Amino acid sequence: xxxxxxxxxxxxxxxxxxxxxxxxxxxxxxxxxxxxxxxxxxxxxxxxxxxxxxxxxxxxxxxxxxxxxxxxxxxxxxxxxxxxxxxxxxxxxxxxxxxxxxxxxxxxxxxxxxxxxxxxxxxxxxxxxxxxxxxxxxxxxxxxxxxxxxxxxxxxxxxxxxxxxxxxxxxxxxxxxxxxxxxxxxxxxxxxxxxxxxxxxxxxxxxxxxxxxxxxxxxxxxxxxxxxxxxxxxxxxxxxxxxxxxxxxxxxxxxxxxxxxxxxxxxxxxxxxxxxxxxxxxxxxxxxxxxxxxxxxxxxxxxxxxxxxxxxxxxxxxxxxxxxxxxxxxxxxxxxxxxx
Amino acid sequence: xxxxxxxxxxxxxxxxxxxxxxxxxxxxxxxxxxxxxxxxxxxxxxxxxxxxxxxxxxxxxxxxxxxxxxxxxxxxxxxxxxxxxxxxxxxxxxxxxxxxxxxxxxxxxxxxxxxxxxxxxxxxxxxxxxxxxxxxxxxxxxxxxxxxxxxxxxxxxxxxxxxxxxxxxxxxxxxxxxxxxxxxxxxxxxxxxxxxxxxxxxxxxxxxxxxxxxxxxxxxxxxxxxxxxxxxxxxxxxxxxxxxxxxxxxxxxxxxxxxxxxxxxxxxxxxxxxxxxxxxxxxxxxxxxxxxxxxxxxxxxxxxxxxxxxxxxxxxxxxxxxxxxxxxxxxxxxxxxxxx
Numbered sequence: 001x002x003x004x005x006x007x008x009x010x011x012x013x014x015x016x017x018x019x020x021x022x023x024x025x026x027x028x029x030x031x032x033x034x035x036x037x038x039x040x041x042x043x044x045x046x047x048x049x050x051x052x053x054x055x056x057x058x059x060x061x062x063x064x065x066x067x068x069x070x071x072x073x074x075x076x077x078x079x080x081x082x083x084x085x086x087x088x089x090x091x092x093x094x095x096x097x098x099x100x101x102x103x104x105x106x107x108x109x110x111x112x113x114x115x116x117x118x119x120x121x122x123x124x125x126x127x128x129x130x131x132x133x134x135x136x137x138x139x140x141x142x143x144x145x146x147x148x149x150x151x152x153x154x155x156x157x158x159x160x161x162x163x164x165x166x167x168x169x170x171x172x173x174x175x176x177x178x179x180x181x182x183x184x185x186x187x188x189x190x191x192x193x194x195x196x197x198x199x200x201x202x203x204x205x206x207x208x209x210x211x212x213x214x215x216x217x218x219x220x221x222x223x224x225x226x227x228x229x230x231x232x233x234x235x236x237x238x239x240x241x242x243x244x245x246x247x248x249x250x251x252x253x254x255x256x257x258x259x260x261x262x263x264x265x266x267x268x269x270x271x272x273x274x275x276x277x278x279x280x281x282x283x284x285x286x287x288x289x290x291x292x293x294x295x296x297x298x299x300x301x302x303x304x305x306x307x308x309x310x311x312x313x314x315x316x317x318x319x320x321x322x323x324x325x326x327x328x329x330x331x332x333x334x335x336x337x338x339x340x
Numbered sequence: 341x342x343x344x345x346x347x348x349x350x351x352x353x354x355x356x357x358x359x360x361x362x363x364x365x366x367x368x369x370x371x372x373x374x375x376x377x378x379x380x381x382x383x384x385x386x387x388x389x390x391x392x393x394x395x396x397x398x399x400x401x402x403x404x405x406x407x408x409x410x411x412x413x414x415x416x417x418x419x420x421x422x423x424x425x426x427x428x429x430x431x432x433x434x435x436x437x438x439x440x441x442x443x444x445x446x447x448x449x450x451x452x453x454x455x456x457x458x459x460x461x462x463x464x465x466x467x468x469x470x471x472x473x474x475x476x477x478x479x480x481x482x483x484x485x486x487x488x489x490x491x492x493x494x495x496x497x498x499x500x501x502x503x504x505x506x507x508x509x510x511x512x513x514x515x516x517x518x519x520x521x522x523x524x525x526x527x528x529x530x531x532x533x534x535x536x537x538x539x540x541x542x543x544x545x546x547x548x549x550x551x552x553x554x555x556x557x558x559x560x561x562x563x564x565x566x567x568x569x570x571x572x573x574x575x576x577x578x579x580x581x582x583x584x585x586x587x588x589x590x591x592x593x594x595x596x597x598x599x600x601x602x603x604x605x606x607x608x609x610x611x612x613x614x615x616x617x618x619x620x621x622x623x624x625x626x627x628x629x630x631x632x633x634x635x636x637x638x639x640x641x642x643x644x645x646x647x648x649x650x651x652x653x654x655x656x657x658x659x660x661x662x663x664x665x666x667x668x669x670x671x672x673x674x675x676x677x678x679x680x
Contacts, residue, residue: 131567131568131597132566132567132568133566133598134566134598134599134600135599190535191535191536192534192536193534193535194531194532194533194534195530195531195532195533195534195535195538195570195571195574196531196567196568196571198535198570198571199566199567199570226472226473226474226539226577226578226618226619227471227472227536227539227540228471228472228536228539229573229574229615229618230538230539230570230572230573230574230577231535231536231570231574232570232573233563233569234535234570234573237566237569237570238566257471258473258474258475259474259475260618274614275563275611278564279566
């Protein structure tokens, strides 16, 4: 899936910020790709970028209308249809992270066909992949893994991409989830792929690279999460990471959506190495990334210092303290890392 | 997916036995469900059951025409269409393990709708599942795991179902692959499920049972297979087995379709316990099942005796020597096992 920037962000009539979570994530990391926002009457979210008509955005070169709305029910709101059709008529593609395909609405499907535009349903995967081969590919790869879902795996690799690029290093974020796909303009929502092709899809997402180049692969789920461990396992074997960062949220007591306690960071390190060595015998941890939002500043520092001592790895909160320590460790452990 | 027996087996014009592999598997295990076979001119396979017209099969009560053909290219052969349509017109459902949906042919789709019959595409999964919950369900469960793909996981659980039922025990085969779905009349081809729902689909396949009842769950892939480990991991966590049997083929040097060497039986036991205890802390091995086809009789016996001694588990070739030893171990380890 290749989504072309620049984007016009469509928020519809969302009742709150949370319902536009994907759109906020895109603006956070790709502000320069986002020309403006379209908001309908009643919209309670604001991305802090210019309000803009579809016509103006098209004139300014917008290539894709991004439907940055989370809708639980899986319904295409009737009020959104005219904006989507206007974008297609203005020569834009339309990309959506909704639980329903854009093309299920006859009017949208017809307009896309008539104007020769693409409809991207980021949550769905129509693409055919090969099964994973598991053979070592050139290039370096880092994967984020976690003690649970939603513990900062995407944020951590995006922060690392920024920090590494700021130092002139050759590194690319590789998306495996829907918000990530919008942020990179490419990728696959790996949890939407047919089970047989999980690792094969990851091999497609992160193909052979040049020596010294880093692919920073967005992790998903946890090997210890009873709902999503299969996705995590296939992702680990497909990404064949040289390095991994463990992500954690210290105040959570049970894993997201289930009753199971979180594993320890050490358990995640051990099982990731044990399983990961199947496709990369040299796999090693290079850092720990913690969401310390629930802790005070001093408490967070003490906690992170304790983790560093316990595991012999740089430990940080990417939002509070940056990821420079992890990048330093990557450079120390992988001297072949090259500049862009 | 619920496929209603009795079946009329359709072999089309397959060029050899291998192209009718699924059909042979069904007749092997469910001879009494198979009323007869329909073969077109040029067909080189013979299931050893009566040749029968669609009309005669319908009169004898056939409920489903099973397209028991493996086609690599994913094409619906034009020569097959009239038989499929005649079955629908005669009041039968049609079930297929082809790589292409039956309904993609307009004439088949129309006939199914007109006569109110079901089209089952066993390789595809349209069903919506919940994500796995991972909470312990009542009833006992056994899963086959393996050092590789295609090492007898389905055969082993089917042999165990037969042996346990012959002893009057309450046990059901639970299918997770396409041939298995035809054999049980129910189940899901787990490798065709969307990645996020692997363990949830297994929870649906093997729901809460009565205490002392065994679900014998067909395993898939291997935790050590770089192409399919995600499927295996989700299956393990969804099945939450009390007991598992390791399946192996001793002459194979690399895993199916890839260059990786096979893991040892001990490695499979260890990783299965380590990962499986997440949803069932009491998980334990109860046997080793080996395809000894490539070994002489004495050689096979010596090899199996060596495995028994090394692992302290009953080791057998189900085809050559039966699975009574494994059933004995199940009864010894799980005295709550009940009679049907």
